[in-house]
Amino acid sequence: MARYVTFTVADGLYGVDVLRVQEALRGHERTRVPLAPKGIAGLVNLRGQVVLTVDLRPRLGLPQLDEDADPMMVVVQVAGEPVSLLVDEIGDVVDVPADRVENPPDTLDPDLRTLIRAACTLDDRLLLVLDVDQAAAAA
Amino acid sequence: MEDIDEIVREFLVESHENLDQLDRDLVALEETPGARDLLSSVFRTIHTIKGTSGFLAFGNLERLTHVGENLLVELRDGKRSMDHATTDVLLRMVDTVRALLAVIERDGTEGGVDVDSAIAAIVAVQEGKTAEVPHPREVPAAEVAPQPPVAWASEPVAAPVAVPVAVPVVESPAEPEPAPAAPAVPEAKPKAKTPRAKIAKRTAPPVSATVETLAAAPPVPATPAPAPQAPAPQAPAPAPAAHVQEDADAALHAAAQQALATAAAAALEPVAEYVPVKELSTAPLEEVGQLRTAAESSIRVDVDLLDQLMRQVGELVLARNRLSRLAGAAQDADLARSAQQINLIATELQDGVMRTRMQPIEHVWSKMPRVVRDLASACGREVRLELTGGDTELDRGLLEAVKDPLTHLVRNAVDHGIESPADRVAKGKSSQGLLELRASHAGGQVVVEVRDDGAGIDPAKVAAKAVSKGLRTAEQVAAMSTGDLLNLLFLPGFSTAEAVTNVSGRGVGMDVVRTRVEAIGGTVDVESTIGVGTVWRLRIPLTLAILPALTVEVDGDVYAVPQVHVLELVALDSARSESAIEYVQTAPVYRLRGELLQLVSLAEVLGLGRGQALENADGVIVVVGADDNRFGLLVDRVLTTEEIVVTPLATQLKSIGIYSGTTVLGDGGVALILDIQAVARRTLLEVERGQSGSLLSAAQAAASDQVEAAQLLVAEIGDDRRVAMPLASVARLEHVRSDEVEMVGGREVIQYRGTILPLARLDRLLGARAEATDEMLLVVYTRGERSVGLVVEEIVDIVEDQVDHHSEIDDRGLIGSTVINGRVTELLDVRAAVLAADDQFYEDEIDEREVA
Numbered sequence: 004m005a006r007y008v009t010f011t012v013a014d015g016l017y018g019v020d021v022l023r024v025q026e027a028l029r030g031h032e033r034t035r036v037p038l039a040p041k042g043i044a045g046l047v048n049l050r051g052q053v054v055l056t057v058d059l060r061p062r063l064g065l066p067q068l069d070e071d072a073d074p075m076m077v078v079v080q081v082a083g084e085p086v087s088l089l090v091d092e093i094g095d096v097v098d099v100p101a102d103r104v105e106n107p108p109d110t111l112d113p114d115l116r117t118l119i120r121a122a123c124t125l126d127d128r129l130l131l132v133l134d135v136d137q138a139a140a141a142a
Numbered sequence: 143m144e145d146i147d148e149i150v151r152e153f154l155v156e157s158h159e160n161l162d163q164l165d166r167d168l169v170a171l172e173e174t175p176g177a178r179d180l181l182s183s184v185f186r187t188i189h190t191i192k193g194t195s196g197f198l199a200f201g202n203l204e205r206l207t208h209v210g211e212n213l214l215v216e217l218r219d220g221k222r223s224m225d226h227a228t229t230d231v232l233l234r235m236v237d238t239v240r241a242l243l244a245v246i247e248r249d250g251t252e253g254g255v256d257v258d259s260a261i262a263a264i265v266a267v268q269e270g271k272t273a274e275v276p277h278p279r280e281v282p283a284a285e286v287a288p289q290p291p292v293a294w295a296s297e298p299v300a301a302p303v304a305v306p307v308a309v310p311v312v313e314s315p316a317e318p319e320p321a322p323a324a325p326a327v328p329e330a331k332p333k334a335k336t337p338r339a340k341i342a343k344r345t346a347p348p349v350s351a352t353v354e355t356l357a358a359a360p361p362v363p364a365t366p367a368p369a370p371q372a373p374a375p376q377a378p379a380p381a382p383a384a385h386v387q388e389d390a391d392a393a394l395h396a397a398a399q400q401a402l403a404t405a406a407a408a409a410l411e412p413v414a415e416y417v418p419v420k421e422l423s424t425a426p427l428e429e430v431g432q433l434r435t436a437a438e439s440s441i442r443v444d445v446d447l448l449d450q451l452m453r454q455v456g457e458l459v460l461a462r463n464r465l466s467r468l469a470g471a472a473q474d475a476d477l478a479r480s481a482q483q484i485n486l487i488a489t490e491l492q493d494g495v496m497r498t499r500m501q502p503i504e505h506v507w508s509k510m511p512r513v514v515r516d517l518a519s520a521c522g523r524e525v526r527l528e529l530t531g532g533d534t535e536l537d538r539g540l541l542e543a544v545k546d547p548l549t550h551l552v553r554n555a556v557d558h559g560i561e562s563p564a565d566r567v568a569k570g571k572s573s574q575g576l577l578e579l580r581a582s583h584a585g586g587q588v589v590v591e592v593r594d595d596g597a598g599i600d601p602a603k604v605a606a607k608a609v610s611k612g613l614r615t616a617e618q619v620a621a622m623s624t625g626d627l628l629n630l631l632f633l634p635g636f637s638t639a640e641a642v643t644n645v646s647g648r649g650v651g652m653d654v655v656r657t658r659v660e661a662i663g664g665t666v667d668v669e670s671t672i673g674v675g676t677v678w679r680l681r682i683p684l685t686l687a688i689l690p691a692l693t694v695e696v697d698g699d700v701y702a703v704p705q706v707h708v709l710e711l712v713a714l715d716s717a718r719s720e721s722a723i724e725y726v727q728t729a730p731v732y733r734l735r736g737e738l739l740q741l742v743s744l745a746e747v748l749g750l751g752r753g754q755a756l757e758n759a760d761g762v763i764v765v766v767g768a769d770d771n772r773f774g775l776l777v778d779r780v781l782t783t784e785e786i787v788v789t790p791l792a793t794q795l796k797s798i799g800i801y802s803g804t805t806v807l808g809d810g811g812v813a814l815i816l817d818i819q820a821v822a823r824r825t826l827l828e829v830e831r832g833q834s835g836s837l838l839s840a841a842q843a844a845a846s847d848q849v850e851a852a853q854l855l856v857a858e859i860g861d862d863r864r865v866a867m868p869l870a871s872v873a874r875l876e877h878v879r880s881d882e883v884e885m886v887g888g889r890e891v892i893q894y895r896g897t898i899l900p901l902a903r904l905d906r907l908l909g910a911r912a913e914a915t916d917e918m919l920l921v922v923y924t925r926g927e928r929s930v931g932l933v934v935e936e937i938v939d940i941v942e943d944q945v946d947h948h949s950e951i952d953d954r955g956l957i958g959s960t961v962i963n964g965r966v967t968e969l970l971d972v973r974a975a976v977l978a979a980d981d982q983f984y985e986d987e988i989d990e991r992e993v994a
Contacts, residue, residue, distance in 0.1 A: 036795060
């Protein structure tokens with residue numbers, strides 16, 4: 004049994020290991036970081052702590068987020084530091100039986116293979132499990 | 143206490159701590175022989191003990207550690223690997239050092255410990271022999287009463303037990319009893335993890351057994367200690383045996399309570415509480431009581447905990463700011479009052495937490511008089527040391543960090559700065575040299591000066607040394623100013639120490655001083671006048687966590703510029719043309735009080751376009767200094783100066799290399815802190831530093847293939863006449879003295895950078911008359927190997943060539959005229975002017991494009 008926090012990014016359903024998630028919350032005002040890699044969406048003040056936000060879209064091969072978009076944030080722990088992932092909608096926490104967790108399909112874009120750890124067939128749709136460390140690297 | 147002074151005591155405490163670490167490191171090192179960090183930790187510890195023992199005149203200790211250090215150097219340099227024999231002799235050295243320390247602790251001398259056999263063993267290993275010298279176990283055991291458990295750390299328990307137990311009970315109250323079994327321990331070492339405590343623990347069971355068999359022994363071991371890990375410091379138990387028997391219960395009770403009460407403090411604060419065994423055991427009880435009071439009034443707190451508190455206070459301050467704003471808007475009197483109160487408390491709390499980390503610099507200075515005295519007598523100098531501003535406080539971490547650089551500078555001043563008494567008298571100075579240490583607060587920084595009235599540093603010698611060491615070429619040093627030459631002292635590899643001696647250290651030069659100081663965000667510079675003296679000046683931030691910064695706005699975002707780098711602010715006003723930005727080729731410059739200041743648009747650096755300041759000539763120039771560069775950072779707006787709490791940069795952003803951290807601003811927003819040095823390095827790469835006219839030549843080098851970008855250098859030539867010449871072909875502008883002009887075959891020349899530079903006076907050439915001055919301004923043209931200098935009176939401006947204003951005139955030496963800034967300006971026929979100076983100038987076959 005694996006438990007994931009799910010969210011959507013541009014109609015796709017994704018999940019991350021629930022144990023890595025610190026919190027999920029509404030988007031904060033972001034301070035942009037000039038010259039940063041494309042996936043870096045800026046810095047937010049999370050109760051006095053400066054937290055890096057990562058836009059998953061470039062990594063997922065999707066167009067970058069609009070400057071004025073108001074996404075949600077999933078804050079995950081990476082190497083002891085919080086990193087916030089920008090997502091469209093936060094979904095449920097789902098339990099996936101082990102036999103539903105499969106390797107990502109071979110047809111997946113090679114660029115995405117490092118990012119997607121597994122694919123889970125839910126009753127109604129497909130859940131792609133993200134590798135949190137890879138996602139937060141944002142390179 | 144009579145013959146152990148403060149310095150020795152501190153040395154002992156420090157060394158004991160270090161030795162414990164050393165034991166662990168050495169053992170760990172044997173398991174992972176390649177671990178560099180362990181090796182350097184070991185090396186550092188031994189080096190520190192060696193250095194200090196040298197100054198405290200413990201010759202045996204110094205000899206021993208010096209030999210040990212030599213062995214470690216081989217390890218460090220990879221000439222030897224850490225094998226069993228090496229570890230053995232090193233551990234043995236540690237044991238012997240401990241024995242020595244124990245003797246020093248007991249009677250202030252280091253007699254009676256066999257150092258030579260340990261030295262011989264180390265040397266033997268170093269020379270490749272196996273150490274066959276017998277372990278002098280009996281020597282420390284017999285002579286160093288309090289120490290044997292240490293020497294036998296790895297021996298079977300049975301052997302040592304008889305000694306430690308017999309000794310304390312029967313005759314020597316100084317003998318430490320094992321802590322866990324007996325809380326009433328005379329051992330004063332309060333740190334729970336000291337080896338003695340550990341040993342005691344290990345040997346505990348047999349000890350109690352032995353004690354019980356000794357009928358006369360007090361019932362001490364029977365009672366379990368309330369804090370079994372913490373040896374009870376200053377317990378009154380070390381009375382003679384009979385006494386102990388009578389008072390054992392009371393003593394035990396007292397010790398138990400004390401152990402509980404002081405366990406936490408003891409583990410944290412060995413320095414304050416540490417009392418050498420011997421002293422304690424012989425000290426009258428009242429004195430012990432006194433010591434305890436002093437010890438309990440302070441505790442040692444983990445700096446991490448303070449950092450955490452600091453962060454939380456920072457958050458509190460931010461929350462307070464928001465609350466204050468809300469309260470202001472709500473117009474509720476009660477709420478406003480509460481908010482104000484919280485405001486006050488938060489401010490005081492912040493202040494208090496910050497103060498917990500502050501310590502007076504005296505802490506570091508207190509060692510200097512001894513250091514100076516000993517070194518002075520070793521070097522045959524007479525030195526008077528004056529300390530000013532010792533109560534200046536700075537962050538504890540920073541204090542630790544400047545300790546070594548400062549000591550190095552002081553030693554250096556005594557060793558190299560101040561002359562021998564005979565030399566001084568010969569120069570008419572008093573035979574006693576003066577060494578001053580001054581500390582003061584200035585502009586959010588602590589300035590520490592090490593000032594001597596010695597011989598000063600000869601820049602010429604520095605230059606010669608830099609050239610001979612291959613650090614700079616002769617041409618480079620020839621063009622350098624005195625200040626730049628002195629700065630060469632900070633180059634790695636410049637160390638003036640000719641040989642490895644105890645004083646000079648091992649290649650630790652000024653570069654290390656600079657590296658250390660810069661690592662904590664400080665700077666170091668030197669001023670020196672030959673024959674008068676030298677001043678080394680350290681500028682250190684007050685604290686690492688809080689940084690005074692200027693907040694600026696660019697393209698709607700806020701950035702923080704560390705105040706250290708900000709020199710001044712200049713407002714640009716688009717309405718006033720004379721305060722506008724000018725261009726040398728494509729590089730924007732600004733004339734600040736007659737000097738050209740290179741401008742860097744922050745927006746451009748950050749990849750946000752050219753920036754409002756460049757586009758509209760509207761904004762602010764933040765004049766910043768980084769390393770030896772000064773340049774103007776163009777920003778849209780300057781907001782305010784504030785103290786910001788620095789938070790480290792996320793790993794993913796470090797590689798950008800322009801930011802040094804982030805901070806949360808008063809309004810809750812996040813701002814990036816700019817690394818001005820990195821900005822300078824990134825944008826001013828082309829600039830040859832510190833040369834006259836470098837700005838022009840650099841700008842030109844950057845744009846050498848854009849000769850058609852027509853910019854004109856406008857110069858006054860006398861009689862109020864102005865001529866313009868294409869800037870592209872100008873190599874440099876130079877100031878020279880008129881009396882340097884010499885005549886060669888009817889032509890005026892000057893010697894210039896090792897060559898002969900022919901001159902042409904534009905005023906004479908064009909029929910004007912300039913006034914004779916002491917100094918001449920040259921516009922230097924270079925083509926291949928040849929250079930000529932055109933003499934003008936004054937450089938007026940650099941302007942864009944507006945071609946449509948040209949009018950043809952046919953006069954000698956001119957190719958036309960144009961209107962620049964509302965004035966008619968003649969266009970110089972450069973070719974004719976150059977030929978007037980050197981008719982061979984265009985003879986050589988070179989691409990004509992180089993000279994427009």
